[in-house]
Amino acid sequence: MAKGKSAEPSFEEALRRLETIVSELERGEQPLEKALALFEEGVGLSRVLTGKLEEAQARIDRLVAAGDGGTELAPFEGEPGEK
Numbered sequence: 001m002a003k004g005k006s007a008e009p010s011f012e013e014a015l016r017r018l019e020t021i022v023s024e025l026e027r028g029e030q031p032l033e034k035a036l037a038l039f040e041e042g043v044g045l046s047r048v049l050t051g052k053l054e055e056a057q058a059r060i061d062r063l064v065a066a067g068d069g070g071t072e073l074a075p076f077e078g079e080p081g082e083k
Contacts, residue, residue: 008048009048014045014048014052015045015049017045018042021038021039021041021042022042024038025038025039025042
């Protein structure tokens with residue numbers, strides 16, 4: 001059984017859809033009403049993505065443990081060579 005939320009897309013699905021919307025809007029071929037609807041959908045997807053990233057960051061923050069048994073916030077280092 002589903003949770004209280006409506007079916008929310010995965011992070012990857014939402015990101016792909018947002019990239020498609022951005023591409024469509026950049027072409028500038030949509031009538032105004034369609035462009036506004038796409039923009040609204042994009043804003044919603046952006047909020048979903050931001051929420052998922054914040055949840056992931058909170059989980060990472062909780063998992064980083066200090067040597068004394070406490071917790072310690074540490075930045076995510078990313079891939080080697082990234083800045």
